[in-house]
Amino acid sequence: MPDTSLLHCAAALAIECEQAGPPVAATLDRQHAERYGDALAGDLLRLFPDVADLDLVCVGALYDQAQLLRPGWPLHAALAGLDARFGSAERPARVLAVGAHAGHFPDAALDPDTRLHGSAMLVMPWLLRGEPSRIAATGARLERELLDRGMAGADFALTLRELLGMPIRHVRHLTVFDLCALACAQYEHAGLGALWQIIETALLAPEREQVTTLPDGMRLRWRGGDGVEAEAVDDRRRFMQCAAILGAHGLTLRDA
Template identity: 35%
Template sequence: MEAQTLLALPVVLALELVEGEVPPRLSLDRDEAAELVELIAADLHGLVPQVNQARLALAGALFDQVELLRPGFPVWATLDELARRVPRGHLENVVAFGSHGGHMPALPLEPSPQFSGGPMRLLPLSLLAPEALAGDLSEQLEVQLVGRGEAGALTADWLMRTLGIRLEHVRYLSRNDLLALTCVQYEHVNLAALWSLLEAALLTPYRDESAVTARGLALHYANGKVFAQSPTQWLAGQPHESRDDHAPRRHALAGILFELRQYAALLDAHQLPLRLQPGTDRGGEAGAGYLLETLATIESGYDESDYGSPTLFAHEAPGLGVVAITVAQRGAGGSARALAHGYPLQSQALGPLLALLADRYGIAAEPQALGRIVLDEHGALGAPATALH
């Protein structure tokens, strides 16, 4: 048990790699981590001497920023928990956690190879400071790391020799610095709405937040999840200038679905679940890499001559492949009646989505390829009536 309350001040050591460089491994072993934390302690003491009154903890693992910026900050939370277990004064009040037998001491401290290709790798640090010191130390870190946060030459050289990579820059950042950097990066690529939702999930998870993407899709954060406006609802709100030329609407819908895929990939990386915004006229559900909205039930007596069996249709867009799956049935007068639309947001999700729909509607998991996005006479996502039977 701690004799006094220790508050955690999160920091990272950011490694900016020379273009084309890839670390051959994502973790340091125990001995390497112990060597590195001593170098880091010397660097930080030179910037803010008060750090010698705090406990410095290092996770000897190389993370991408999406792995660190997740609700609850699980990497730092785990590092803090492990560091608090070490008796005060042990190892001169610095402690490092490295890999043993190829594994870090806790699962949240294991970086994923999925995110190993980025240009920057981050080593998480935490300073556990007495409550009376924490406020002033935090302020000093914010000021000094912004202006003088470059790592010492010994630290940078050690990292390059040990990891066998070339580095452009090695510098210390507070977690607030990392948040600000991520904000700028997302805004630079027209993903400001994503940052608004992520910031809420990270810093004020108890508050709702709404945002609109660059292309106009409404998003809402609540209760740990992000809810997206249905692409078909978005399409219904767009001007329908010509009933004869649907090309502009098809192009606009393809753009929305491309943007939705971008958001889905990044939200998944930050471990924020994505769902469809619930509506009174449709049901929404989500699976691994896809979203699905149900619009109507199968018409009773569909197996009689007036109705056909439900059929799967694959909408396609140039450069994107299959962007939507429509389940349709012949309706009154032979027109197509959409029962559901599914949106594969990852390439590997198409198969499971088709299998789910085939099982649900009792049909083969073999969609008819449309070669384009097909809209009905009202400009809504639909299916060709002539293909129904």
């Protein structure tokens, strides 16, 4: 996680749409983002009333989960940066909901990469901010309970459907580590578990070297930075497939 994790705990809405395909609109303008932020705050208070003294920072945008699951957690880092720029310590328990103007945000890192859209699952990142001791306790509780208790309430889900203008099957809150576990299961189901090992290391332990071998014998090596080295490449189509998947996660694949 970024250094701001001492003051923030990071999570997201995971939205399962009725059907796959790009969303009707990938961003919400300021007015609709503020309505979303208020509804999100209300749903979090329903689940965890004791977070009432914490600040909520969120963005009115829909992302493919790969854009969230990138080294350095750039979406959450951008939210933390805007919170530092525009936040006020004088108002407790405030909601900062970042909206778009003409489809773009004050920090371009928050602009959705619409080339990745197409999955039935989309995410909307959010942060809670507060004193380090409170955030540590809240973060630990969310890790223990959010996966089991984080289904969005009916009122919030209806508001979200209205704001996004599309049918939604399920909405739930997940921590970033819950999202990692979900992505791991998805990659393993697709026979790409070895590829996920590289992505997970880049996310959670970027200083550690990781080597993994794909079923076809191609070896991948992570040494830090943003690059992954490929060895024993016999199938260029397989190489390009892996390059596209890693690229969605902000990683570059190159020949060793």
